[in-house]
Amino acid sequence: MLRGDRRYGERGLKTGATAGLSENKWERPVKKIFEIPMYPYARSTDQDASPRARHPVVIIGAGPVGLAAAIDLAQQDVPVLVLDDNDRVSTGSRAICFSKRCLEIADRLGAAKPMVDKGVLWNKGKVFFGDREVYDFNLLPEEGHKMPAFINLQQYYFEEYMVDRVKALQAEGKEIEIRGKNKVAAIGTHDTHVTLEIDTPEGSYNLDADWLIACDGAGSPTRRMLGKDFVGRVFEDNFLIADVVMEADFPTERWFWFDPPFNKGQSALLHKQPDGVWRIDLQLGWDIDKEKEMKPENIIPRLKAMLGDDVAFELEWVSIYTFQCRRMEDFRHGRVLFAGDSAHQVSPFGARGANSGLQDTDNLCWKLKLVIDGKADESLLDTYSVERVYGADENILNSSRSTDFITPKSTVSKLLRDAVLDLSEENRFARPLVNSGRLSVPCVYDGSSLNGPDEGQLPECSRVGSVLKDAPFEDGFLLEKIGGKFQILAINCAIQPVTTNGVTAEVVQISTPDEAMISVRYLGKAKTAVYLIRPDQVIAARWLTADSETLTTALKQAMGG
Amino acid sequence: MADLITTPNIPNADDFYAELLAAHDGLEDAASNALNARLLLTLSNHIGDRKILSEALEVARAAG
The missing domain is CATH 3.30.9 (D-Amino Acid Oxidase; Chain A, domain 2)
Structure with a gap:
């Protein structure tokens, strides 16, 4: 060596x-x-098509976020085309810390197992100040989750496993394709579609897309071409x-x-x-x-x-x-949707980059599917922007606070920062104030227009707008049974499925005498509960009991009204 | 929830004040400032009540 x-x-x-x-x-x-080229350039029939080809969804960028969007849509039988100016996975480790929520999403996408198998699990850490160690910590993980709180894994492995999943879906006959060395050179936006001019090693070609998802990273050429570049600058x-x-x-x-x-x-x-x-x-x-x-x-x-x-x-x-630290004002511009770093950037403290990017596509893809199928109004996509802007603001707030602690901006902020660190060596009380990054947890969509009724007697951790908290269920875990479609959790009560606009919310029946952790996380002191769950595993509404009419109204609301 | 106490509340106030000054004996300005910051954080933790802490910040800001 x-x-x-x-x-x-x-x-x-x-x-x-x-x-x-x-x-x-x-x-x-x-x-x-x-x-190694994972999706080498190959000539497509689109390059010789006349009139030019049209695709339901085109995604720009085959990073973690673009691949997640592609897999999510393909799993819902939406034909999807990914364009990338490169032909291989990320060079270097880049995003290395993947959070539980990110892994849960990857699990729904069928790609989490190799990530968790390969990744490094850790709970312990040390904090040093100047030339001395001030304290160590052990983030004891909460029990009853399928996924660990976070793993360390080089981004190139994360992407490799996602590309493997794309190939598995192709083998199943799903219409999902990654075109390497296809660089989008120009974008024309229209009310009903976008037109792309794409450069390849064999010259350029054009195609149309009903919808375009820009996952082309912090320097997003799409954002620039649309003249929607970031405004303001919080930190650099x-x-x-x-x-x-x-x-x-x-x-x-x-x-x-x-x-x-x-x-x-x-x-x-x-x-x-x-x-x-x-x-x-x-x-x-x-x-x-x-x-x-x-x-x-x-x-x-x-x-x-x-x-x-x-x-x-x-x-x-x-x-x-x-x-x-900054974000776009709006993550939707007509037929163009921005996800991941193209829409928002944060400091690396807290692992909120790729992790929040997967939460973007998690939020977006089911909405896009409903709109493409004509089961929801296009305005449902505006709620993607509203909800994920809310998430981005929370991430920017948290990472800005971390940067303020790590890099004090004034004499007094340095004085206080150093006081916290000096105290932390002998005094446990000061340690929660030490901020070297607050690790990414999903935001709660409080106040979203998609939220239905909440029931205050049920546990706070499962309030409307939250991601469903995992728990052991039957011979596996709750989140394995939920996701990808609307569902109703009926705990200790009998509920019938409901249908509106051609969308059915099926029922998962749970009897808590056998499911202790579900009881703690979803019932509290109540005897029964009914939860309406969105396809992204977010709680849309909950009650102690609910009839069909109540459920149908909430389902309609969760689909944009 | 309790309000910030704004009436005299320290027994033997002169003794306390002397002790506060004595804690700074022999310290350069930078070390004194650091001591004050550590004291502030220690007392804030003891109080804990976010409302009282906010009220105390208001009082301190207004008096300067």
Whole structure:
């Protein structure tokens, strides 16, 4: 193995760039998954079609968010075409921390198992301030969930497993296709469709799409082409992120440094990934010379100071990541829908990027399906924007608070931050104030126009607008039985399915004497309960009991009225 | 819920004030400021009541 800075002497640096990310890559003798074309360019009959082909849904971007949207729609029998300017999965680890909600969505999409099998589970962490450890913690996971609270997994594996799922769906005969090296060069918007001009290695072609979902990342060309670029800027910072292969025996913990000696005045994060790859994030500040910071003679001493002189390591991937906290005003523009980083950006603290992107598509796809089938009015798609803007604002609020703590903006905010950290060493009370990122949990769509009646006697954690909390059920888990369609949970009571506008909400009958955790999470002190659940596993309405008329009214409302 | 106490509430107020000053003995300004910040956080945690803390912030802001 090549070690430390020797690696630089023997191998040249290759520089590449992707949207919002500049990166250097080191050649390796063994190919990593991200070096292999997963969906190589192949000529499509669309390129010779006259008149031009028309697709119900086109998705731009085959990242985690675009792939999730494609799989979700294909599972609902909506033909879907994904266009990507590249032909392979993400280079480098990038998004590494995937939350429970994200994994639950991936599970509904049939892709979570390999992720959880491969991913690193962790609960423990350490917090350092200056040159000393101030405390350690153990985030004891809540019991009774199929999915762990979070896993660490390189983004390229996450994408690989999603691409595998796409291929499995293709094998089942679903109309789902990824076209590599198909770069959208121009977009024409119309009331009834969009027209795309697409560049390929064999020249350009045009096609029409009834609906376009832009999952083309932070630097979204779609957003720019539509003239809908972000306004305002809340925060800006740069991070050097490195994937390091180490022979060291660090524990499987999240280590976070405030103002460490090896990165004065900034922060640092060390986290374990699968395959003995460690992820290191070094904050650089906003006013930096990126070219200079990317130079090996600047990176290696920093890493050596952090890891210790005697630790042998090899760099797999290094990048400088720039982020901003901001969002589009509206995630829907006629026939174009924005999801993931193209719609909103947050700081990396709290793992709210890819995780919130999957929550976007989770929210969007069932609504789009109903609109395509003529079972709901187009205005249902406006609720996608309203609900996910609400989610984005919560993520921006949380990550802005983390950045305020990590990078104090004034003398007094630094004074208070340092006071919290100094106290935290000996005083447990100060530890909840330490903010190195609040890990992503799904927002509750309080006040959404799709929400029906709530019942205050039932537990607060399952109020209307919440994602259904998982619980052991029969021989598996509740969330395995729910999702992808409207459903009614009938707990200790008999309910008949209801139908409106051609949509039926089927009934899942639960008897709580056998299901203790469901009783705690869905009944509380009540004897019976009825929950109406949306296809994205969000609670649309709940009652102690409900008749058909009540349920039908709520179902109609959850479909946009 | 209780309101912020705005009437005299510390027994032997002069003793307390002397103790407060003594805690800062020999400290440079930066260290004194840091001590005040730690004290503020410690007392805030003891109070805990978000309403009272908000009222106290109001009082402190208004008096300056």
